[in-house]
Amino acid sequence: MTDLTDHVRSLDSTGLPSYVYDLAALRTHAAAVRQALPERVEMYYAAKANPEPEILAALAPYVEGYEVSSGGELAHVAKAVPGRPLAFGGPGKTPDEITIALERGVERFHVESAHxxxxxxxxARRVAPGRRVGVLPRVNLPVPDGSLEGGSLAMGGRPTPFGLDPARAREVVVALTDGTYPHLELRGVxxxxxxxxxxxxxxxxxRAVVSWATGLGVPLTEVNVGGGMGVDYADPERRFDWAAYGEGLARLTEAHPGLTLRIEPGRALTAYCGWYVxxxxDVKRSHGEEFAVVRGGTHHLRTPATKGHDQPFSVLAVDDWPHPWPRPATTGEPGGTGAAPHGTGAAPVQAGGSVTLAGQLCTPKDVLARRVPAPGLRAGDRVLFALAGAYAWNISHHDFLMHPRPGFHFLNA
Ligand SMILES: Cc1ncc(COP(=O)(O)O)c(C=O)c1O
Structure with a gap:
């Protein structure tokens, strides 16, 4: 087993920044999630969270399939994990994308509109005349009261481009059962x-989705209740309660014999296995506050900028300073407040003081963590940003300012 900290120490400065993924940690986590889910609950991995082929392959034993949201994802996932079931979702599917998905025999289409x-x-009539194509209309139902706390983000229950308005969805679902579309087969919602x-x-x-779907009074065999299981960036040790969720889903399946439930998490599966290292x-003071500029930035790890959080991190002190010029360091003088540095197993810096960790981009938005404690932080010290396994590299604006791309390391493959 390769240890993350040892691996980071072994990297040359020219090998930084790098994304480092611990595939053993991913497998252990995915196995625990799978274990918590009852029978008749399938799990598809939402590939958009992190589509690295090594990640897709490591998850293969623990998921029934993959959710893809574009023709690009479809081709990529089909190549990385050949033969695995795919569900094709996402708004604005083009005729070309649908044709390719039909030619590839994609099992399920999450249909976003009547059009x-x-x-x-x-x-389907033209491309796949001999078979009935599985369809699950996506419905934009209201999120139950009290469900949207803190950092949660609603995609349903309000005007959005996603799925069918519930007022129209009923007729679309019913049309799938009355012979209007002989080449399509209603699987569920x-x-x-x-x-x-x-x-x-x-x-x-x-519960709300299953109740709406079963209340339509048409025969359904499956209901996909989506992803969106929370990841707490302020407290990385606290994980989504898969055991409680699994128990609740078990009660739901017991109440609906013959119905298969499906979930499609992304972030809560892969966030924990990746670090941006x-x-x-450089370290400097500006108008009374301390700043550390790190190699790289939000063009590689955009998540803290888009979600507005401090990316949790730990510091690996590097005592060697090979340059003839002086080494800048934070002074630890007052200048803000922030949360304690978080968890990778690397030794945290001593408490007190605060610093803003910024990247190399020419924009004040290029901040990875703001006013967080890191006294004594010096140029040359290494910073390991945790929870960088999901919506990190692949959602970032890589080419802005043309800095080099990071390295990618997959430990314990
Ligand atoms: C349709 C759909 N399914 C699943 C997911 C995965 O969500 P998360 O990564 O929050 O679990 C998303 C994310 O946007 C989505 O749009």
């Missing part, structure tokens, strides 16, 4: 209403 359903029906929810809120969502290039 998309008509397009799919016609393309899909909903992804919010992200960043705790287990109790997720159960409320699951870099080094401090």
């Amino acid at each position: 998309e359903l008509r397009m799919l029906a016609e393309l 899909h909903a992804h209403l919010a992200s960043g929810l705790e287990a109790a809120e997720q159960l409320g969502v699951a 870099t080094e401090v290039l």
Whole structure:
């Protein structure tokens, strides 16, 4: 087993920044999640969270399939994990994308609108005349009251481009059962209403979706209740309560014999297995506050800028300073407040003082963590940003300022 800290120490400065993924940690986590889920609950991994082929392959034993949201993801995932079931979702599917998905024999289409359903029906008639294509209309249901706390993000229950308005969804679902679309087969209903929810809120969502779907009075075999299980960036040790969620889902499946539930988490599966590892290039004071500029920045790890949080980190002190010029360091003088540095097993810096960790971009938005304690932080010290395994590299604006791309390391493959 390669230890993360040892690996980071072994990297040369020119090998920074790097994304380091611990695939053993990913497998252990995914196995625990799988273990918590009852029978008749399938798990598809939402590939958009992190589509690195090594990540997709490491998850393969623990998931029933993969949710893809574009033709690009579809081709990529089909290549990385050949033969695994795919569900094709996402708004604005093009005729070309749908045609390719039909040619590849994609098992399930999450249909986002009445227009998309008509397009799919016609393309299925032409491209896949001999089979009935599995369809789950996506419905934009209200998120149950009290479910949207803190950092959660609603995609349903309000005007959004996602899924069918519930007022229209009923007729679309019913049209799939009355012979209008002989080349399509209604499998069930899909909903992804919010992200960043705790287990109790997720159960409320699951109950609401199942109740709406079964209340339609048409035969359904499956209901996909979406992803969106929360990751706490302020407290990385606290994880989504999969045991409680699994118990709640078990009660739901018991109440609906013959129905398979499906979930499609992304972030809560892969966030924990990745670190964005870099080094401090410069330390300075500006208008009474301390700043450390690290190699890289939000063009590699955009998550803290988009979600507005401090990316949790720990510091690996590097005592060697190979340069003839003086080494800048934080002074630890007052200048702000912040949370304690968080967890990778690397030794945390001593408490007190605060510093803003910024990247190399020419924008004040290039901040990875603001006014966090890191007294004594010096140029040359290494910083390990945790929870960088999901919505990190692949959602970032890599080419802004043309800095080099990070390295990628997959430990314990
Ligand atoms: C349709 C759909 N399913 C699943 C997910 C995964 O969500 P999360 O990564 O929050 O679990 C998303 C994320 O946007 C989504 O849009």
